[in-house]
Amino acid sequence: MTFPHLSLVADPHDRLGLLRTDEAWLAERWADPTGQVLVIAGTRVRPGPDGLEWVSTADAPDGVRVLLGARGEVTWWAVIVPGEIAKAEPDRWLPLRGLLPFLGSGAGDGPGLAPLVFHAIGLAEWHWAHRFCPRCGGTLVPRAAGHELVCADCGKPQFPRSDPAVIMLIAAGEPGAPDERCLLGRNRSWPEGRFSTLAGFCEPGESLEDAVRREVLEETGVAVGDVTYFGNQPWPLPSSLMLGFHGRAVSEQIRLDDDEVEDARWFTREEMRQQAADGTLVLPGGVSISRSLVEDWYGGPLPGSW
Numbered sequence: 001m002t003f004p005h006l007s008l009v010a011d012p013h014d015r016l017g018l019l020r021t022d023e024a025w026l027a028e029r030w031a032d033p034t035g036q037v038l039v040i041a042g043t044r045v046r047p048g049p050d051g052l053e054w055v056s057t058a059d060a061p062d063g064v065r066v067l068l069g070a071r072g073e074v075t076w077w078a079v080i081v082p083g084e085i086a087k088a089e090p091d092r093w094l095p096l097r098g099l100l101p102f103l104g105s106g107a108g109d110g111p112g113l114a115p116l117v118f119h120a121i122g123l124a125e126w127h128w129a130h131r132f133c134p135r136c137g138g139t140l141v142p143r144a145a146g147h148e149l150v151c152a153d154c155g156k157p158q159f160p161r162s163d164p165a166v167i168m169l170i171a172a173g174e175p176g177a178p179d180e181r182c183l184l185g186r187n188r189s190w191p192e193g194r195f196s197t198l199a200g201f202c203e204p205g206e207s208l209e210d211a212v213r214r215e216v217l218e219e220t221g222v223a224v225g226d227v228t229y230f231g232n233q234p235w236p237l238p239s240s241l242m243l244g245f246h247g248r249a250v251s252e253q254i255r256l257d258d259d260e261v262e263d264a265r266w267f268t269r270e271e272m273r274q275q276a277a278d279g280t281l282v283l284p285g286g287v288s289i290s291r292s293l294v295e296d297w298y299g300g301p302l303p304g305s306w
């Protein structure tokens with residue numbers, strides 16, 4: 001089966017990393033009117049009729065110019081302008097998060113542009129959150145077509161970062177047997193019926209597999225043995241790289257000590273199918289890696305989503 005979350009990173013652009021410091025080449029490409037620019041005010045964007053509004057380089061405002069890369073003959077850019085511009089026109093600028101549904105729908109800015117948008121979101125969030133040098137407090141100045149920030153006082157460069165987060169489907173029982181079951185949890189703040197795979201951040205000095213085991217134990221009291229890699233999904237809101245795993249439980253008793261997790265349950269495939277069909281179980285949406293993990297274990301598509 002194909003995994004819908006991969007549509008968000010399918011068809012990647014050529015990031016042209018080696019050309020980011022070639023000022024003559026950057027100026028020549030910027031002068032080409034076919035270039036496409038996503039304007040981001042702080043971390044907000046203007047919606048267009050079918051998703052995000054891209055403008056030509058000639059129509060782009062002044063700001064921090066970010067080279068996203070090339071796809072075919074077209075060069076793709078982002079320009080980051082101060083967040084105050086969005087505050088002055090709150091109706092025209094929306095949080096990028098609210099426009100994500102357009103990325104997986106196949107309409108407008110469908111799956112094809114998602115890697116460009118995620119690249120732009122990640123850099124805009126990074127610029128927004130990194131105003132001052134973490135070593136000396138000096139002012140940070142962009143370079144390398146928006147992919148580096150360098151301190152004007154001490155010269156130390158900063159690079160964009162991605163924080164590894166693990167997301168995992170834990171199963172118990174004999175693989176493929178009718179009573180094999182998987183563990184899903186729900187957050188205290190979610191609407192009724194919503195359940196998802198467990199997830200959490202990897203800590204310093206910790207392997208990804210150990211992060212899976214620790215998070216599951218902390219959130220549900222379930223002990224996990226074997227852990228195998230499934231796939232990954234960038235999630236730049238603000239800077240996560242979601243690393244998906246399948247894990248096998250070696251204990252099944254659930255104990256809820258973590259305040260974040262309100263409930264956790266084991267579901268057989270039959271229970272999952274019935275409850276998803278009647279709406280008592282609401283699973284994550286199609287472009288999330290969580291959905292892909294669940295459907296991979298289930299063995300096919302399931303009805304309903306957030």
Ligand SMILES: [Zn+2]
Nearest residue numbers: 133136151154
């Ligand atoms: Zn500094």
